[in-house]
Amino acid sequence: MPGFPEVVPTEAYLGLSAVLFGIGALGVVLRKSALTMFMSIELMLNAVNLSLVAFGRQFGRLDGQVIVFFVMAVAAAEVAVGLAIIVDIYRSRRSVDIDDASWLRG
Amino acid sequence: MEFLIFSAVAAIAIAAGLLMVLQRNAMYSALFLVVVFFCLAVIYILLGAYFLAVVQVAVYAGAIMVLMLFVIMLLNVAWPEPDDRVLGLLRPLGATAAVTFAMLMAWALAGTPGLPSPLPGTSLPVGAAMTLGRVGEAQAGHVQEVAVTLFSKYLLPFELVSILLLAAILGASVLARKRPDHA
Numbered sequence: 001m002p003g004f005p006e007v008v009p010t011e012a013y014l015g016l017s018a019v020l021f022g023i024g025a026l027g028v029v030l031r032k033s034a035l036t037m038f039m040s041i042e043l044m045l046n047a048v049n050l051s052l053v054a055f056g057r058q059f060g061r062l063d064g065q066v067i068v069f070f071v072m073a074v075a076a077a078e079v080a081v082g083l084a085i086i087v088d089i090y091r092s093r094r095s096v097d098i099d100d101a102s103w104l105r106g
Numbered sequence: 107m108e109f110l111i112f113s114a115v116a117a118i119a120i121a122a123g124l125l126m127v128l129q130r131n132a133m134y135s136a137l138f139l140v141v142v143f144f145c146l147a148v149i150y151i152l153l154g155a156y157f158l159a160v161v162q163v164a165v166y167a168g169a170i171m172v173l174m175l176f177v178i179m180l181l182n183v184a185w186p187e188p189d190d191r192v193l194g195l196l197r198p199l200g201a202t203a204a205v206t207f208a209m210l211m212a213w214a215l216a217g218t219p220g221l222p223s224p225l226p227g228t229s230l231p232v233g234a235a236m237t238l239g240r241v242g243e244a245q246a247g248h249v250q251e252v253a254v255t256l257f258s259k260y261l262l263p264f265e266l267v268s269i270l271l272l273a274a275i276l277g278a279s280v281l282a283r284k285r286p287d288h289a
Contacts, residue, residue, distance in 0.1 A: 038174070
């Protein structure tokens with residue numbers, strides 16, 4: 001954005017994005033509750049969105065923002081279906097621990 | 107100033123993200139995730155993405171997190187009893203926060219004489235950003251530009267998203283309905 005006196009460099013946004021993505025990945029690896037893993041995935045999606053917006057500003061294009069809009073729509077769909085699956089697993093296993101849901105393993 | 111806001115919000119976002127991951131209770135994790143979402147909305151405003159900031163709050167902090175909280179409560183995963191002492195401490199704190207927020211809003215509204223009449227073709231995000239004193243008339247068409255890009259270059263993906271959302275609605279209802287033959 002031209003015209004702003006002291007602009008935060010794009011690298012700072014990318015750094016924050018990387019840290020948030022790392023925290024999300026840590027959550028997926030660390031936690032065994034399907035719900036917490038799900039929230040960590042949402043955090044990673046948000047980190048990537050931040051990168052897209054930051055790069056969009058860097059190159060003066062709006063495509064990044066539009067793609068983020070699509071990512072949000074896909075995330076909403078993913079959450080709806082994913083939570084339905086978690087509810088279904090809970091109904092049959094009485095647990096949201098992913099170790100209890102390993103019966104698909106060959 | 108911009109850098110100060112960015113640093114503070116980034117620190118809050120990282121702290122809330124870490125707490126979310128390290129928290130044992132899924133309910134608290136969800137609430138910390140809401141904090142992260144709000145921080146990202148502030149950062150989108152810093153980046154000039156006003157439309158995305160509003161969508162971030164409405165879709166992520168609003169719709170998606172409400173859905174998550176509903177499922178967490180539905181599955182009844184260990185919900186701790188609130189401690190009376192903690193509640194007693196939180197009540198005056200909450201009241202103070204509410205009063206402070208109301209006064210801040212009143213102060214912000216009273217202190218903005220520079221909004222005589224809405225610019226033609228602007229929408230709420232730009233108006234709100236102008237209240238913050240950061241956006242001039244040159245950027246008034248920003249949301250409009252996003253819309254033009256969305257509905258020209260990305261029209262086909264936009265239409266496909268509606269099909270995807272329809273499929274998600276159907277899939278979620280089919281998956282989550284009660285089945286009598288379920289084990």
